[in-house]
Structures are given as C-alpha cells and as structure tokens.
Amino acid sequence: MKIHYLPKFIRVLVFDIDLTLYDSHEYYDSQKYLFMHRLAQHLGISYQETSNKVAAIREEYRRSNEKRSLTLGQTVFELGISLEENISWRNELFQPEDFLTLDLKLAKTLEILQKTYQMAAVTNNTSTIGLRTLKVLGVNDYFPIVIGIDISKESKPTMKPFNMLAEKLNIPINQMLSIGDRFAVDLELPLENGMGGILIEQVSEVYELPSILKNI
Template identity: 35%
Template sequence: MTIYRIPEKTAALIFDIDGTLYSHTKYIKEQTDCQIRRFAETRNLELKKALKMVKSYREEWAKLHGGKQLSMGNVLKDMGVPISESIAWRKELIEPARYLKADKKLCDALANLSASYKLICVTNNPVSVGRKTLTALGADPFFSGVLGLDTCGISKPDVKIFDLAAKQAGVSVERCISIGDRYDIDIAVPLEMGMGGILVDGVKDVYKLHSVLAIH
C-alpha cells in the first residue's frame, strides 16, 4: 500500500473495483483477452495479430507518455472501436460470478469503512458489470453508487468521472480519497484534482484500510 495523500476531513472513499476489491489475476486477464478476441472477430483479424496490435500500441503509447498506462477502453477507442461498442462487448462477455465468490473479510472491512465514510465505486466496466462484481463479492450493500464506462461514455482516468463520483457522494473533491491498484488510472488524476490517493496491491490492502485511516 502506498499512501499519497489523506485529506484532513475525509468524507468519501472512491474505490476502483477490478484488482482492488478482489485479487484474481486470471479473471482480470480474461477481461482484456475476451475484448481482444471480439476485436479480432469483428475486424476479421487473426487473434495473434490482434494481440500483437494491442500490445504494440500500448507499448508505443507508454513510450510517448512517460511510461504511463492506458486503459483497455481507451486502447480500443484509439484503434477505432467506439466506447459504445466496448460497453456492449463487456456487458455480453464479462461474467464475474464465474470467477468470484463472497469475501467475508472484504465485507467486514467495508462495513467498518461505511460507518464513517460514503463509499462509491468507479469502474472502467459498465455499471451493470460493476454491480454484478460487487454482488458476487457480497459487497454491494456497502456502496451508495457505482459509476462506470456507460455513465458518461468516458474511461478512467478522465477528470469527469471522478468529479461525478464526488458529486454522487455529495462532498467536495478535497474530501475524497481515490483508492485503486493502478497509479496512472486510479490515482494520478484524482491527486491533481485535489483528492487524496491510496494505491493498493490488491484486496489484502483494502482489509487494512480502516486501521490505516484511523491513525491519520
């Protein structure tokens, strides 16, 4: 866990979902792979070529942007796939319940956090996929809102979706902390906006969040 900033009067925690509220390398990889397979099918490409195109594009983009990561939604958008098409693919192809199950330790941690803070999720999946993920984990009751790729048609790390999350929580951005597993996608922009930021290394760090926040 890396703590970048914790506001003095934190009122809301804005969580990423995938790779943050659960740790499942195979499932996270499959979410990307299934979209590349669909990209190959719809564009009449061999899968090997499609995989190479995506890999090469991400590597070149990173070189041009100081090593930053680019979300899959933005990769596909830059390669000619509208966000609306990405949303449809994700809704059809991604089934969290095939991979995830209820996590009591996570639910206990979220119950403690929700007693003191408003909890919001911001995901680069559609809202319905985000909700299905939370349901599979048993975590849905603790979140007052979920914002996704179909909320405003924009993929993280765009400022707009983080601003909407703060508004849904009913607090200023300066009283929010963004929590996620990817610095470039989940943390960098919120910090620039004036939010707090905590980079986690999977759900094991989320289990400890209440204790960490209590001492700050």
C-alpha cells in the same frame, strides 16, 4: 499498500473494483482475453494479429506521451471501436460469477467503513459488470453509487467520474479518497486535484483500511 496522501478531512471513499476489491488475476486476465478475442472477430483477423495491433498502438502512445500508457478501452477506440460497442462487449462477455466468490472479510471491512464514510465505486468496466462483481463478492450493499464507463463516458485516468461524484454528493473533491491498484489510472490525477490516494496491491490491504483511517 502505499499511502500517497490523506486529506485531513475525508468524507467519501472512492474504490476502484478490478484487482482492488479482489485478487483474481485469472478473472482479470479472462477479461482481456475475451475482449481481444471479440475484437479479433470484429476486425476479421487472428487473435495474434489483434494482439500485435493493440501492442503497437500502446507502444506508439508510450513513446510520444512520456511513457504514459493507454487503457484497453482507449486503445480499442483507436481501432475504431466505439464506447457503445466496448460497453456491450463487456456486458456480454465478462463473467465475474465464474471466478469470484463471497469475501466475508471484505464485507465486514466495508460495513465498518460505511459507518463513517460515504462509499462509491468507480470502474473502467461497465456499471453492470461492476455491480455483478460487487454482488458476487457480497459487498454490493455497501456501494450506493457505482460509476462505470457507461455513466462517465470516459475511462480513467480522467477526473470525470470523480467530478460527477463530487457534484452528486455535493462534497468537495479534496474531501474524497481514491483507493485503487493502478497509480496512473486510479491515483495520479485525483492526487493532482487534491484528493487522497492509496495504492492497493492485494485485497488483504483493504482489510486494514479501518484501522489506518482511524489513526489519522
């Protein structure tokens, strides 16, 4: 865990979902594999050729953008895949239920946190997949708001979903804390905009949040 910044007054906890609320790299990697497989079908080329194309686009972007990297969604957009296609492929292909199970410790943790904070999840996945993921982990009840790319229409890194959240809850952005596993995707822009930011390396670190936040 790395605590980058904690505002004095925190009212909203904004969690990333993938690899923040679960550790299964197997599930995470299955998403990449299934999506690339679907993309290969769509482009009518082999999986390997598709991988090479995606890698080349990312490499080119890194070279011209000070080593910043593109998310998968942004990369396939460069290949002509619309946000609508991206969304329907994800909803059709990803199966969190095949990889994840109930996490009672996580549920207990979130139950404690929701007594003090408003809770939301912001994901670069779709809201449907996000909700199914929260459900199989047994924590969907703790997230009254889930913003996926079908709602924000932009994938992180962008302030769009965070700004939508601030507006919806009528709470200033600098009273919100972003918690996620990727600095450049989940934390960098929120920090620049006055939000708090905590980097999570494994879900066991999420279990520590109640005691960490109590001590500030």
